[in-house]
Amino acid sequence: MDDGHDTEMLLAMLSSMMEGPVPSQEVLLQALVDADGDISVAAAALKVTQKKQASTSANKRKRGLEGWIVSKRKPAEAKIGSSTPSGSSLHTHKDMGVVPSDSEEDSGAAESVKFAKGEDGDAKPSKARQGPPVSLMSVLKQAPSSPTRPPKLVPRTLGTPALVAQHTPCTMHLSVLPPELACRLFYVMLREAHGWSRNKLVESPHKTSFYARNLEEDLEGNENMQEAAKYWYNGRPTAPPRPFLPEMEEACEIIEHIVNTEILKRELLYPLEWPTTPERPWRANVAAANCYTGSKETVGWHSDQLTYLGPCPTIASLSLGTTRKFSLREVVPEWEKGERNAQTFHVPVVHNSLLIMHASCQERFKHTIPPQQTIDAFKPPFPPPVSIDEDQMMPPTTSRINITFRFYRPDFAAKSIPRCQCDIPMILRPDMKGKQRDSSIVPPSNGKMEDRGLSTWEEMAQMRYFWMCYSGAQNEGKACNAFRVLDFTKEGRGLPELEEDALEGNTHISS
Numbered sequence: 121m122d123d124g125h126d127t128e129m130l131l132a133m134l135s136s137m138m139e140g141p142v143p144s145q146e147v148l149l150q151a152l153v154d155a156d157g158d159i160s161v162a163a164a165a166l167k168v169t170q171k172k173q174a175s176t177s178a179n180k181r182k183r184g185l186e187g188w189i190v191s192k193r194k195p196a197e198a199k200i201g202s203s204t205p206s207g208s209s210l211h212t213h214k215d216m217g218v219v220p221s222d223s224e225e226d227s228g229a230a231e232s233v234k235f236a237k238g239e240d241g242d243a244k245p246s247k248a249r250q251g252p253p254v255s256l257m258s259v260l261k262q263a264p265s266s267p268t269r270p271p272k273l274v275p276r277t278l279g280t281p282a283l284v285a286q287h288t289p290c291t292m293h294l295s296v297l298p299p300e301l302a303c304r305l306f307y308v309m310l311r312e313a314h315g316w317s318r319n320k321l322v323e324s325p326h327k328t329s330f331y332a333r334n335l336e337e338d339l340e341g342n343e344n345m346q347e348a349a350k351y352w353y354n355g356r357p358t359a360p361p362r363p364f365l366p367e368m369e370e371a372c373e374i375i376e377h378i379v380n381t382e383i384l385k386r387e388l389l390y391p392l393e394w395p396t397t398p399e400r401p402w403r404a405n406v407a408a409a410n411c412y413t414g415s416k417e418t419v420g421w422h423s424d425q426l427t428y429l430g431p432c433p434t435i436a437s438l439s440l441g442t443t444r445k446f447s448l449r450e451v452v453p454e455w456e457k458g459e460r461n462a463q464t465f466h467v468p469v470v471h472n473s474l475l476i477m478h479a480s481c482q483e484r485f486k487h488t489i490p491p492q493q494t495i496d497a498f499k500p501p502f503p504p505p506v507s508i509d510e511d512q513m514m515p516p517t518t519s520r521i522n523i524t525f526r527f528y529r530p531d532f533a534a535k536s537i538p539r540c541q542c543d544i545p546m547i548l549r550p551d552m553k554g555k556q557r558d559s560s561i562v563p564p565s566n567g568k569m570e571d572r573g574l575s576t577w578e579e580m581a582q583m584r585y586f587w588m589c590y591s592g593a594q595n596e597g598k599a600c601n602a603f604r605v606l607d608f609t610k611e612g613r614g615l616p617e618l619e620e621d622a623l624e625g626n627t628h629i630s631s
């Protein structure tokens with residue numbers, strides 16, 4: 121789980137920067153949204169607000185009935201982010217995971233605050249924004265606001281592989297491993313999970329660890345892999361990766377076969393995607409593992425960092441143990457916000473199932489494992505191997521193990537990742553909301569992608585990516601805020617030319 125905590129992380133950093141009483145999570149979150157993710161700007165704004173509040177609260181107590189009947193409300197034209205100081209946008213966490221819940225039911229750890237829906241359908245903490253005083257009577261007389269507001273969509277459960285493929289850029293594969301191997305892998309990972317770490321800085325309670333595979337072709341790049349693995353978790357240095365266990369290796373070979381079949385079924389290759397071919401198959405060289413015990417362990421809304429995966433990665437996510445809900449939600453680009461709201465999809469991830477997040481999923485959707493009221497007890501169909509003592513394991517009946525098998529691209533090798541002034545590798549993010557797009561290719565304000573005949577391929581062709589400093593995650597909120605757009609060609613990324621020529625005609629590239 122490399123990037124699960126953007127919002128939570130920023131909130132934690134922001135609260136650690138407050139000098140006086142720490143405002144509520146709602147207020148912190150709104151400040152972050154207003155500051156477009158820049159925690160220094162958010163902290164400064166909060167300090168000013170706190171000072172103002174201290175002086176006005178005394179005045180408020182003096183107000184009589186006249187004062188009471190004058191309410192404060194948000195001006196209709198006010199928009200999230202409109203108070204962002206100009207010029208700061210290039211230095212901010214554009215995609216900080218502040219995506220509204222469609223219902224309380226699907227709020228993840230990162231979004232445990234209650235939201236009121238704003239006019240643009242976005243989530244706004246209920247009390248945070250206040251405009252100039254307005255007479256209560258004039259508000260009561262007003263016609264209801266815009267009748268053309270797009271409808272809110274209720275979350276939908278996708279209970280079959282066909283539905284998952286129809287509504288998301290994912291495919292679901294059931295009973296992927298031989299049952300005995302699935303169970304054995306579950307037990308060994310439960311034992312391993314005893315030694316995994318919990319991120320103390322943020323509230324996303326579950327255990328995680330990182331594994332690097334010893335592939336022959338990677339021997340020379342092994343040093344690179346170790347370096348990349350060091351920063352896999354939110355760009356923070358962590359313990360060296362563990363080697364794949366024999367059971368992981370066995371599972372991985374089966375999973376690779378499924379992944380390659382699925383990739384090659386797709387009819388097109390996105391412009392910056394790594395070109396998988398039968399001759400150059402997708403191979404997992406690392407795996408991130410997660411263990412959730414009980415119904416309250418979660419991971420918040422996020423998309424996975426692309427730092428070492430590069431654009432349009434394919435990520436294969438194996439579930440073992442108790443069934444949890446995996447939720448996905450599209451990030452609606454800015455210009456489509458007035459036209460439609462995003463829909464949340466819940467996908468039950470059952471024991472021994474493989475969810476493949478295909479290319480464009482990380483660019484267009486966020487995902488989460490939300491907390492649940494209850495979960496079903498899992499009864500493993502096989503007993504633990506004799507070598508494993510039950511006391512050494514996380515509880516098998518209420519735990520879920522997740523292993524995401526990933527391919528770290530050679531053209532995004534650790535040595536090629538730019539470093540910021542804090543001297544740590546920058547992270548690579550997609551411009552999910554389309555804010556950094558070239559103005560010449562932004563559709564007219566009322567233009568939906570479909571109206572312009574834009575397919576996902578074209579959307580991906582226009583997608584921008586940017587490198588940004590993330591050292592705030594490890595440096596008490598002090599980041600250098602470095603930011604720069606990925607220049608794929610100038611940075612020399614992609615397949616080396618010679619190899620590309622040699623393989624010409626073999627790829628499944630669309631015209």
Ligand SMILES: O=C(O)CCC(=O)C(=O)O
Nearest residue numbers: 121122408410489522524
């Ligand atoms: O547990 C899961 O299924 C999701 C994990 C995840 O999102 C991640 O590792 O990035």
Ligand SMILES: [Fe+2]
Nearest residue numbers: 121122423424
């Ligand atoms: Fe993820």
